[in-house]
Amino acid sequence: DGGITQSPKYLFRKEGQNVTLSCEQNLNHDAMYWYRQDPGQGLRLIYYSQIVNDFQKGDIAEGYSVSREKKESFPLTVTSAQKNPTAFYLCASRPGTGTSGLFFGEGSRLTVL
């Protein structure tokens, strides 16, 4: 079945460590997105990519990095420069053209110990 897969679902990190969250989709979508969600809050955009080998910063890109080497994959690295990384991270995708909704993964919950 087509879909978008995030891993790991839960991740614990010590302060000062970088971690990478995986996002893979087999929907043949051009555009992919990373959002951060804090408790009781909406989603805030971290990074997005509309085509392979290209990506743009969102509203809260500081302390994060991404790559888009393959159409199917859009990994997010949470670096030690991110001061408050504990959050729920959501990856989404949609076709590159036309107007459509986002398809979301099930999320990755990162906790910094």
Add this chain to the structure above:
Amino acid sequence: SQQGEEDPQALSIQEGENATMNCSYKTSINNLQWYRQNSGRGLVHLILIRSNEREKHSGRLRVTLDTSKKSSSLLITASRAADTASYFCATEGNSGNTPLVFGKGTRLSVIA
């Protein structure tokens, strides 16, 4: 930047009642979308309404859009306990394929 703002923040109703959630936004949009999120899960797209549309239906869902007031409403009719979730509106700007901007959501509890 969060564009949409949902109202109320939380809503509790009895099964069988209708639930209405509102969303206000600030700038011109290409379309507005509603999403549902069960606790600890990803979001699910419910419905999209374009800026030139005023009302749209999908099953028990009815969405209205008033661009003059920069507001939208989501009505869930004959609610069920399984409708318990958070509901978010998201707006897409006019500049073609811009990322969606989400509001903070309404937490709906449907009591059986």
